Amino acid sequence: xxxxxxxVQPVLLxxxxxxxxIMAFLLSSRRATVGVAVxxxxxxxxxxxxxxxxxxxxxxxxxxxxGAPLGIDLYLDGLSATMLAMTALVSLGISAYSAAYFSATxxxxxxxLWLLLLAAMNALFLSxxxxxxxxxxxxxxxxxxxxTAMRGQRDALVAAMRYLLTTLLGSMSYLLGVAxxxxxxxxxxxxLIGETPxxxxxxxxxxxxxxxxxxxxxxxxxFHFWLPGAHSSASxxxxxALSALVVxxxxxxxxxxxIEVFPALADEIAGLLGFLGGVAVLWGSLQAILQQRxxxxxxxxxxxxxxxxxxxxxxxxxxxxxxxxxxVLLVLAHALAKAAMFMAAGNxxxxxxHDRIRDLDRVVQRMPLTAAAxxxxxxxxxGLPPSGGFSGKWLLLQASLEQGNWPIALVLLLGGVLAxxxxxxxxxxxxxxxxxxxxxxxxxxxMEWAPLMLAIGAIALGFLTTTVLDxxxxxxxxxxGRRDDY
Amino acid sequence: xxxxxxxxxxxxxxxxxxxxxxxxxxxxxIGGGLRSQVMAQLPESGVDHAVTAVLxxxxxxxxxxxxxxxxxxxxxxxxxxxSIDEAQLDTDIAVLTELVAFLVPVLILVAAYLLWVxxxxxxxxxxxxxxxxxxxVLLSLCDPGWRSRRIERTAxxxxxxxxxxxxLVGLGSMLLGGQFLEYPKDIAGSLILLIEAFAMLSIAVTLxxxxxxxxxxxxxx
Amino acid sequence: xxxxxxxxxxxxxxxxxxxxxxGVRRHLLPRILxxxxxGSGVFVVLVALxxxxxxxxxxxxxxxxxxxxxxxxxxxxxxRLMLRVAHATGSAQxxxxxxx
Numbered sequence: 018x019x020x021x022x023x024x025v026q027p028v029l030l031x032x033x034x035x036x037x038x039i040m041a042f043l044l045s046s047r048r049a050t051v052g053v054a055v056x057x058x059x060x061x062x063x064x065x066x067x068x069x070x071x072x073x074x075x076x077x078x079x080x081x082x083x084g085a086p087l088g089i090d091l092y093l094d095g096l097s098a099t100m101l102a103m104t105a106l107v108s109l110g111i112s113a114y115s116a117a118y119f120s121a122t123x124x125x126x127x128x129x130l131w132l133l134l135l136a137a138m139n140a141l142f143l144s145x146x147x148x149x150x151x152x153x154x155x156x157x158x159x160x161x162x163x164x165t166a167m168r169g170q171r172d173a174l175v176a177a178m179r180y181l182l183t184t185l186l187g188s189m190s191y192l193l194g195v196a197x198x199x200x201x202x203x204x205x206x207x208x209l210i211g212e213t214p215x216x217x218x219x220x221x222x223x224x225x226x227x228x229x230x231x232x233x234x235x236x237x238x239x240f241h242f243w244l245p246g247a248h249s250s251a252s253x254x255x256x257x258a259l260s261a262l263v264v265x266x267x268x269x270x271x272x273x274x275x276i277e278v279f280p281a282l283a284d285e286i287a288g289l290l291g292f293l294g295g296v297a298v299l300w301g302s303l304q305a306i307l308q309q310r311x312x313x314x315x316x317x318x319x320x321x322x323x324x325x326x327x328x329x330x331x332x333x334x335x336x337x338x339x340x341x342x343x344x345v346l347l348v349l350a351h352a353l354a355k356a357a358m359f360m361a362a363g364n365x366x367x368x369x370x371h372d373r374i375r376d377l378d379r380v381v382q383r384m385p386l387t388a389a390a391x392x393x394x395x396x397x398x399x400g401l402p403p404s405g406g407f408s409g410k411w412l413l414l415q416a417s418l419e420q421g422n423w424p425i426a427l428v429l430l431l432g433g434v435l436a437x438x439x440x441x442x443x444x445x446x447x448x449x450x451x452x453x454x455x456x457x458x459x460x461x462x463x464m465e466w467a468p469l470m471l472a473i474g475a476i477a478l479g480f481l482t483t484t485v486l487d488x489x490x491x492x493x494x495x496x497x498g499r500r501d502d503y
Numbered sequence: 504x505x506x507x508x509x510x511x512x513x514x515x516x517x518x519x520x521x522x523x524x525x526x527x528x529x530x531x532x533i534g535g536g537l538r539s540q541v542m543a544q545l546p547e548s549g550v551d552h553a554v555t556a557v558l559x560x561x562x563x564x565x566x567x568x569x570x571x572x573x574x575x576x577x578x579x580x581x582x583x584x585x586s587i588d589e590a591q592l593d594t595d596i597a598v599l600t601e602l603v604a605f606l607v608p609v610l611i612l613v614a615a616y617l618l619w620v621x622x623x624x625x626x627x628x629x630x631x632x633x634x635x636x637x638x639x640v641l642l643s644l645c646d647p648g649w650r651s652r653r654i655e656r657t658a659x660x661x662x663x664x665x666x667x668x669x670x671l672v673g674l675g676s677m678l679l680g681g682q683f684l685e686y687p688k689d690i691a692g693s694l695i696l697l698i699e700a701f702a703m704l705s706i707a708v709t710l711x712x713x714x715x716x717x718x719x720x721x722x723x724x
Numbered sequence: 725x726x727x728x729x730x731x732x733x734x735x736x737x738x739x740x741x742x743x744x745x746x747g748v749r750r751h752l753l754p755r756i757l758x759x760x761x762x763g764s765g766v767f768v769v770l771v772a773l774x775x776x777x778x779x780x781x782x783x784x785x786x787x788x789x790x791x792x793x794x795x796x797x798x799x800x801x802x803x804r805l806m807l808r809v810a811h812a813t814g815s816a817q818x819x820x821x822x823x824x
């Protein structure tokens with residue numbers, strides 16, 4: 018272990034995918050092999066980091082040796098470790114799927130972009146520096162747009178353009194907020210800013226600007242307009258990455274800001290965000306029910322599921338770490354389940370040549386693994402036991418009832434019912450016998466196993482709830498300010 | 504957007520702008536921000552110019568990621584490059600050709616100078632790289648195919664050293680027992696110049712490729 | 725009002741002028757330019773407020789250099805994408821669902 022442990026460094030989480038991306042760019046073949054190997058290595062690194070985290074507690078890496086506020090700090094605690102693990106696991110599933118999915122010509126564009134996206138997300142989850150977070154946000158956004166547009170079809174290009182304009186607008190707003198904060202405090206380090214008194218109007222303006230920017234990227238209603246188009250028109254593995262991972266990064270930063278920088282302000286708008294979250298859950302679910310195409314249904318499901326994270330925000334003031342933990346659990350469960358759903362939908366598309374729900378015939382006979390993946394993922398999305406989705410919703414339901422917050426409890430239950438409607442809508446046609454419209458094409462084995470493994474992961478999360486919550490608690494990420502343990 | 508809606512939108516933005524203006528006027532004096540810390544550590548940084556020190560040393564990690572952003576934009580543009588017909592430029596203009604023939608060598612010199620002087624005054628890899636890319640763009644305006652005929656492969660290979668050298672120096676610092684990008688104090692200045700030199704080349708090639716062409720490394724056409 | 729604050733207000737003005745154009749114009753090229761103007765506005769705010777005391781704060785300058793490079797990269801991609809969209813749909817305006 019003593020030979021291995023110096024290798025287990027957070028910086029390698031950025032270096033490895035970066036080098037992999039460059040290799041994928043320079044090589045003329047074997048791109049997928051490099052890609053999958055790099056992502057597997059990334060997962061191994063994350064595992065090692067979690068081991069170190071649990072043994073020695075949270076730690077910080079001052080890049081350049083200077084330390085905040087002069088330099089930039091990388092910080093690893095339970096929350097960032099959990100997000101890194103989520104990214105690593107889902108990325109492995111997506112990479113395995115992509116190895117079989119893309120033709121050679123598409124692969125030469127996909128792998129360099131995809132590995133850079135992974136490096137960017139890792140860098141984002143490790144950073145505590147608000148300006149550094151801006152740079153990583155742009156990295157993630159540009160990579161995501163490029164991957165969306167890669168498919169080249171007209172709908173993908175239009176959706177990618179809209180996505181790019183929206184995400185750049187969000188970044189500009191965020192950066193203006195950072196500018197205000199820096200000039201009030203003299204630092205862009207989150208914790209230092211949180212410890213320094215800032216005049217209320219300035220803090221409110223900075224928070225509003227940054228929050229609007231991040232909400233645009235996280236597609237909270239009414240800023241969700243770009244999402245269904247982008248997530249449904251991208252290639253299946255890209256859709257999986259967008260819904261499972263990319264939309265979460267904005268929420269992660271908002272969570273950190275909520276706790277470290279703007280605790281008082283945030284509680285004041287928790288009600289508004291909770292309301293918007295509730296609208297997102299209900300409206301998104303209704304839209305999902307109305308969709309005729311499988312990928313659009315899954316995309317609107319993302320809009321709805323993202324609403325849950327915000328719906329629960331009014332509960333955190335009184336509920337504290339327990340409620341935050343439940344929210345992160347939902348983030349994780351959604352990542353696993355939604356990636357599985359999009360990849361499974363991609364299989365349906367590859368198999369039948371289309372994704373019109375009504376015309377999908379007996380997939381369950383020809384692609385039992387895909388059907389199983391959809392079913393299991395659906396269980397988590399609906400919030401049925403046992404699954405990660407159920408654990409998260411159950412904890413939130415408990416908290417809302419304890420706090421006497423009936424509206425939130427109601428929306429939680431109603432959302433589950435609506436989710437059941439659209440999940441069953443998708444599943445029933447897969448199990449029925451319609452008339453096949455054309456010759457079905459075989460789908461590669463890996464493309465069936467990858468979503469199934471992720472969907473099983475979403476279910477397994479239900480059994481591992483306490484373990485995950487314990488990991489989350491390392492370093493007390495939901496309590497502001499502690500940086501003095503190492 | 505209809506006329507009424509435009510006025511309403513403009514009105515809303517005007518209100519927000521006024522609000523933000525009043526907020527900016529309330530930002531407290533903080534006595535020079537991080538300047539005092541930067542100046543205090545400047546002798547240790549290996550360069551004599553404060554902004555270069557921040558860019559390449561204190562907040563070098565941001566600069567590193569920024570080089571990755573450039574590369575990413577190129578990968579993304581590459582993925583979009585199929586089936587666009589480039590407009591045919593009328594390049595047979597005598598004044599243009601003469602001017603470019605004169606300017607390009609000057610620009611190359613200016614770029615090299617900017618790279619070198621960055622340690623003491625405003626300048627550095629990005630400024631030099633932008634000038635160099637500008638020289639390339641001028642050449643492309645005159646002779647659109649100048650790259651593909653001569654140095655295409657080399658140029659494409661030059662896309663990556665900026666990021667790679669930066670990364671290697673950063674990881675090397677860790678092998679020597681420090682943190683990522685913690686340059687040993689005695690050779691900090693030389694390391695920064697090394698990083699900047701490769702960065703300048705990569706920035707120039709990347710910017711020019713974004714303008715003029717699509718890389719075809721890896722044997723695929 | 726100090727000169728530094730005046731410049732900061734100019735930056736805010738640029739930000740909102742850009743935002744207006746982003747919302748109102750339909751053609752993609754003005755919208756991409758509008759985003760660039762918004763970016764310039766933010767950079768001006770960053771740099772202007774660095775001049776408040778007699779000693780200039782170098783950190784915002786470095787941030788702006790980084791921001792400019794990031795903006796250039798994003799703009800380059802946006803322009804390529806705009807060309808593809810125009811090529812594919814015959815028009816450089818986003819139709820289909822959604823405004824903004």
